[in-house]
Amino acid sequence: xxxxxTDTTFGWLSRLIHWLMAVGLIAMLVFGTxxxxxxxxxxxxxxxxxxxxxxxxxxxxxxxxxIWHRLSPPPAPLSGVPLWQERAARWAHxxxxxxxxxxxxxxxxxxxxxxxxVRFFGLRLPQVVPPSAALDTAGFAAxxxxxxxxxxxxxLHVLGALHRGFVSRDSSLRRITRGV
Amino acid sequence: MRTLLALLTCLIxxxxxxxxxxxxxxxxxxxxxxxxxxxxxxxxxxxxxxxxDISIDFDAVQNSSVSVRLRVAGGHAGFPFATEAMLGxxxxxxxxxPEMYFSSTSxxxxxxxxxxxxxxxxxxxxxxxxxxxxxxxxxxxxVGGFDELVVELTGSVDRTxxxxxxxxxxxxxxxxxxxxxxxxxx
Numbered sequence: 081x082x083x084x085x086t087d088t089t090f091g092w093l094s095r096l097i098h099w100l101m102a103v104g105l106i107a108m109l110v111f112g113t114x115x116x117x118x119x120x121x122x123x124x125x126x127x128x129x130x131x132x133x134x135x136x137x138x139x140x141x142x143x144x145x146x147i148w149h150r151l152s153p154p155p156a157p158l159s160g161v162p163l164w165q166e167r168a169a170r171w172a173h174x175x176x177x178x179x180x181x182x183x184x185x186x187x188x189x190x191x192x193x194x195x196x197x198v199r200f201f202g203l204r205l206p207q208v209v210p211p212s213a214a215l216d217t218a219g220f221a222a223x224x225x226x227x228x229x230x231x232x233x234x235x236l237h238v239l240g241a242l243h244r245g246f247v248s249r250d251s252s253l254r255r256i257t258r259g260v
Numbered sequence: 261m262r263t264l265l266a267l268l269t270c271l272i273x274x275x276x277x278x279x280x281x282x283x284x285x286x287x288x289x290x291x292x293x294x295x296x297x298x299x300x301x302x303x304x305x306x307x308x309x310x311x312x313d314i315s316i317d318f319d320a321v322q323n324s325s326v327s328v329r330l331r332v333a334g335g336h337a338g339f340p341f342a343t344e345a346m347l348g349x350x351x352x353x354x355x356x357x358p359e360m361y362f363s364s365t366s367x368x369x370x371x372x373x374x375x376x377x378x379x380x381x382x383x384x385x386x387x388x389x390x391x392x393x394x395x396x397x398x399x400x401x402x403v404g405g406f407d408e409l410v411v412e413l414t415g416s417v418d419r420t421x422x423x424x425x426x427x428x429x430x431x432x433x434x435x436x437x438x439x440x441x442x443x444x445x446x
Contacts, residue, residue: 120430121299125341194426195348195355196341213349 081259084152090259094154097145098256101180104138109231132191133201139184142177158250165240172237179230186226190219280323283409283443285312290441292330296337297432303338305346307331310359314411314443316395321374326393326411327363328441342431350426351419357383367393376413382422391415391437398442406445413439 084091090098108131115131118124157166191198192208193215199205209215245253254260292307310331317323332354337346347354364378365388373394380389396410416436419425425433 119299122301194345194350196344211348211353211355213353216349 085149085154088155088255090154090255091152092259093148094145094152095256095259097141097148101138101141101145104134104141105180105230105234108134108138109227109234112227129199129202132187132198135184135187136198136200136205138180139188142180146177155255158252161244161248161250161252168236169240172233172240175233176230176237179226179233183223183226183230186219186222188219190216190223193219280315280317280325281406282446283312283314283316284446285309285314286408286442286444287311291439293438293440295436295438296434298338298342298430303342303431305335305337305342307335307360309439309441310334312441312443314441316409318406321369322367324367324374325364326367326376326378326413328361328439330360332358332360345427345430348426351424353383353424362389380417380422382417382419383424385422387417387421389415389417391439408442408444411439411441411443413437413441 082089082091083093085094111127111131111134115127118127157169161169188198189209193210193212195211197204198208209219241253241256244250251260287309290309290312292309294305294307295302296305297303307330309328311329313325313327315325332352333347335343335346335352335354337343346352349355352360361381362378364376366377368375370392373392375390376393377388377390379386391413392415394412396412397405398408398410401408414437416434418433419435420428420433
């Protein structure tokens with residue numbers, strides 16, 4: 081099982097990060113939505129820190145993924161795919177990467193702007209922005225909007241992948257699941 | 261803080277003294293406690309009194325005056341998460357409004373002590389509030405000794421009146437105050 085990506089296949093590291101992030105992002109989107117509707121109390125105070133910690137972990141993973149793809153570029157899209165699908169997939173991937181960076185970043189900025197310290201599994205992080213009502217409002221408004229957009233693009237990505245795997249029956253889905 | 265509870269037994273019968281007496285604050289032995297609802301719980305927070313000018317006319321209490329200054333950043337809201345939230349821009353905005361003030365505008369005697377109406381300034385917003393005041397003599401002080409007193413001020417404010425309206429889903433609007441100020445005659 082090769083570590084590195086080739087011209088036609090994904091190595092195990094790319095696939096591992098992909099699936100870790102897939103599970104992590106979907107779990108976080110559910111977690112964040114539940115958190116927003118929950119009655120705050122001492123019993124669930126820890127969940128806000130957990131949301132920030134796991135969000136930052138996903139942020140680190142996407143940065144690691146970008147660096148890794150610089151060092152070991154992912155395979156090119158399959159040939160023979162209809163042009164509109166290839167374009168849609170390219171834009172979905174670009175939008176996903178942008179959102180995987182912007183969603184945690186906007187949450188981090190909004191959180192820091194409230195004056196409440198942001199902790200990464202207990203470790204207090206330096207203030208990324210000073211306490212500010214404007215950044216607080218803007219950060220959380222962006223976080224909320226971008227999160228919904230991320231949900232929509234993930235859905236599109238999953239539908240596209242399932243279409244390739246079970247309707248077109250090409251190797252797109254197999255490349256990221258089994259690496260062949 | 262000295263035994264404030266013991267002081268509660270020493271409620272002063274206001275004597276007839278001629279002119280208003282000025283007092284300075286003994287900040288170390290003074291405290292501003294506040295209470296707010298957090299879900300089902302009542303949380304206690306505190307501030308340190310920075311400065312107070314108090315003048316008491318024991319003979320004509322309406323001639324007395326109280327003005328108090330607090331440093332916002334020194335406040336604690338019961339637990340670290342709440343303290344940071346309280347000092348942040350959604351509530352007290354300590355970075356832009358580092359102090360709170362109270363200045364009496366009228367004082368009248370009541371059965372239990374006095375009722376003090378004054379202007380409270382929080383986040384640069386000034387609103388009238390009324391606090392109940394009681395005076396206590398230090399335990400062991402001689403009868404007629406008014407050199408060192410404790411003032412207890414109680415009352416409540418609605419934080420949203422001052423624009424301190426953040427985190428309402430977490431913390432109640434009403435903030436109940438209990439201030440103990442130890443004061444020394446000048």
